[in-house]
Amino acid sequence: MYIVIVGGGRVGYYLTKALLDEGHEVVVVEKNAAVCTAINEELGSICVRGDGCEATMLAEIGTGRADMLMAVTGDDEDNLIACQVAKYKFNVRRTIARIRNPKNEALFKKLGVDVAISTTNIILEHIEEEVPTHPLTHLMAIEGERLAVVEVKITPELATVGKPIKQLSVPPEARLILIIGANDKYRMPTPNAALKAGDRIIALTPHEKEAELRIALRGA
Amino acid sequence: MKVIIVGCGRVGAHLAGLLDAEGHEVTILDNDAYSFRRLSPTFGGTAQLGNGIDQEALKRAGIETADAFVVVTQGDNRNIMAAQIAKYIFNVPRVVCRIYDPLRQELYQALGLESICPTVVFADMLKEKLLGKV
Numbered sequence: 323m324y325i326v327i328v329g330g331g332r333v334g335y336y337l338t339k340a341l342l343d344e345g346h347e348v349v350v351v352e353k354n355a356a357v358c359t360a361i362n363e364e365l366g367s368i369c370v371r372g373d374g375c376e377a378t379m380l381a382e383i384g385t386g387r388a389d390m391l392m393a394v395t396g397d398d399e400d401n402l403i404a405c406q407v408a409k410y411k412f413n414v415r416r417t418i419a420r421i422r423n424p425k426n427e428a429l430f431k432k433l434g435v436d437v438a439i440s441t442t443n444i445i446l447e448h449i450e451e452e453v454p455t456h457p458l459t460h461l462m463a464i465e466g467e468r469l470a471v472v473e474v475k476i477t478p479e480l481a482t483v484g485k486p487i488k489q490l491s492v493p494p495e496a497r498l499i500l501i502i503g504a505n506d507k508y509r510m511p512t513p514n515a516a517l518k519a520g521d522r523i524i525a526l527t528p529h530e531k532e533a534e535l536r537i538a539l540r541g542a
Numbered sequence: 543m544k545v546i547i548v549g550c551g552r553v554g555a556h557l558a559g560l561l562d563a564e565g566h567e568v569t570i571l572d573n574d575a576y577s578f579r580r581l582s583p584t585f586g587g588t589a590q591l592g593n594g595i596d597q598e599a600l601k602r603a604g605i606e607t608a609d610a611f612v613v614v615t616q617g618d619n620r621n622i623m624a625a626q627i628a629k630y631i632f633n634v635p636r637v638v639c640r641i642y643d644p645l646r647q648e649l650y651q652a653l654g655l656e657s658i659c660p661t662v663v664f665a666d667m668l669k670e671k672l673l674g675k676v
Contacts, residue, residue, distance in 0.1 A: 375619060377645045399595055399619040403646070411649055425597060433626055 323347070326388045326414075328374030328404040329395030330357050333420060337394060338365060349383045375403040377411050385412040394420040402426075405435045428468075458536045461524070468528055471499075474539045478519035481541040488513035493534045496527035546571065546608045546634075548594030548624050549615035553640070555580035557612065562587045569603045594624040597631065610636040618643050625655055 330352030504520030568587030592599030
């Protein structure tokens with residue numbers, strides 16, 4: 323594949339190295355002359371000095387035949403514009419942007435960027451998985467649908483222990499999928515199924531209903 | 543008319559003064575409080591510290607009820623991004639931004655973003671002045 327990378331910082335550098343190792347054709351666009359020279363000395367002449375948001379620059383390096391453009395500078399706005407120019411001016415099939423502000427993930431997708439990767443979100447997800455006491459854990463995001471599969475733990479002190487599901491105010495947008503009991507025996511979340519201490523409840527929910535779901539299952 | 547201006551540089555501050563004097567409700571946003579020194583002492587609108595590409599900051603500035611949105615920060619990319627947030631996320635009826643790079647302006651104009659390219663406008667004006675057509 324021919325891949326254009328905008329931004330030769332640490333992320334751009336290691337990304338380029340990995341892609342070259344996999345046998346891809348890579349060109350890096352970087353504004354800073356010193357950074358450019360360093361990359362060219364280490365990885366061979368693959369870095370061009372210039373602004374990756376400028377159409378003339380992108381035309382010069384043949385972005386029209388690129389299979390993918392990845393914008394990994396430290397500034398969200400630069401990454402957005404580089405991806406949009408690639409997409410709308412050069413019809414690059416796949417554009418990937420690195421984002422700093424996790425809230426920009428939805429925005430970037432709406433504005434035509436194919437994949438927006440938030441390092442902040444990735445780290446947050448790992449924190450959630452590593453901390454077992456966290457009451458609501460993300461198991462999987464359903465791409466494009468703003469839905470997530472989550473796990474909610476039922477601990478013994480909760481007021482909801484012993485209550486049947488029909489008595490809990492689970493938001494209608496969320497769907498309980500399965501209850502996994504303390505001994506890994508699972509049962510279906512029927513309206514009459516009662517919660518037990520040690521249960522883990524697997525549910526599908528829109529992101530904005532997560533808090534409501536957690537309160538319904540664990541109490542306020 | 544309720545107007546939000548992002549970027550309190552010379553142009554932003556001057557525009558804020560003009561609109562305020564005409565009785566419009568103006569909120570001007572900048573991420574450096576020192577920039578607000580450029581506002582005229584008679585400016586009666588709101589000066590608010592905040593980042594023009596942060597949706598929370600824009601909400602605090604009242605973007606949800608704004609009639610018009612102008613972005614004139616130093617960075618083309620920041621201007622384009624803020625303008626797109628205003629237009630496509632908050633559906634502000636009138637959005638105008640400044641784009642210095644003529645090529646970038648051309649592309650975003652084609653994509654439906656209203657903008658002014660000072661580079662082209664000013665070069666044209668200079669040329670006409672030099673050639674004595676004004």
